Amino acid sequence: METTRTTESTTGLRERKKRQTREEISAVATALFAERGFEQVTIADVAAAAGVAKMTVTNHFPLKEDLVFDRAEHIVRGLADAVAERPRGEPVLAAARRYFAASLAAGDPTLGHLGASFARMVEASPALVARERQIQDQRIEALAEVLVAQARPDEELAARVIAAQIGGTYRVLYFTARRMLLNGMPAPELADALGRAAHRAFDLLTADLSGFDPRPRLRSTS
């Protein structure tokens, strides 16, 4: 456990204890969820196992789902912030590609490859699936707000559509990663496959899709 002593003022005993409590709760909760499944563990169970009051759990994690997705803020803001801070002259799409590649290279697990057991736990719980959906949508919304703020008023619709396309592509890649995980693909191979998938997916955003028709041609009755 490494303590960031970037700011001496924020490393008081008080904050350290609070952070410790939070991480203890999170660790205990994760273990219980992995063992029994999300729905089968109550907040009271988590509190008892962590040796704190029920209300303390709620104070740190307002919703039960937050015990699982405590990186939600990072997922929601990451893309939008990267696009907002892109170098002048860099197109939006290029910034989005760059951020994805950088996250992948940095091994950011929030791209979707958090581990097969995590993926299974999430998919087994409607509440967690719903929360995950919400996070994905908030990411699109955050990106949309950034683009709308930068765009002329008459470009607002375009900004929102582009945000939806980029965010939608991230979402597809997220679930692609999960599918690969659940199919048993090992981590290093997954990173490679995900990089290739991202390349193809983002290329589709610039392609002319007006003629796309995946339907099997009746031609070959082989």
Next chain:
Amino acid sequence: METTRTTESTTGLRERKKRQTREEISAVATALFAERGFEQVTIADVAAAAGVAKMTVTNHFPLKEDLVFDRAEHIVRGLADAVAERPRGEPVLAAARRYFAASLAAGDPTLGHLGASFARMVEASPALVARERQIQDQRIEALAEVLVAQARPDEELAARVIAAQIGGTYRVLYFTARRMLLNGMPAPELADALGRAAHRAFDLLTADLSGFDPRPRLRSTS
């Protein structure tokens, strides 16, 4: 044995009564929600006002949110079915455009223009916003399943990205309609504006977005 025609459509006093009960509950609930707000009305309130047992409400509407979004199935399936049943040779994007235009012409309120009071009620409730998000995502998922089923295995990623783009565009148009509604735009004008917005939005799906950068230029205007 095989003569068990229990599911006779529309006929039968039994089904008529059930349907009647369902609609009575739905009507009463809508009125209460509009009057007091979604969160301020309990299921027990709805049951009492409709003159039925609490459990009857739950049987007809498993989740409280279903009392509001009882057309969810239609929203989720509509686009996917329209694309699945498109005439042979029609590209996916053309089918999506056609379905949107047809729904708009038919006055389908599920496009987003359900009325300003409805829009306000939804936005005032986190639970309803979440449910709405879920419906939008399920629509994308349904479309993706259709396209994946029709596509060659090596086209799966493309199918999912296209589904995300089309579904995302529908989502943008839905919220655009709501924004216009909440700004007080009257219904006939809204239909027009929504049609124009749809045209522009779908056009963006075929445009080359690789150079898109909405950031205000610094008026050097070379």
Next chain:
DNA sequence: CGTCCTGCTTAGGTCGGACCTAACTTTAGG
């Protein structure tokens, strides 16, 4: 034509997550 099966409805209850209040504990600061 009556009887039985089916299935909608009902009452009364349990469970758990979200939320509230008031108080207790400890740290940080004057």
Next chain:
DNA sequence: CCTAAAGTTAGGTCCGACCTAAGCAGGACG
């Protein structure tokens, strides 16, 4: 020291989701 602030605590309420066993009415069939 003493106080303000923040974290934690206990005890409780509320309500949505869910369960079960019983009640009741429609429709199928002998």
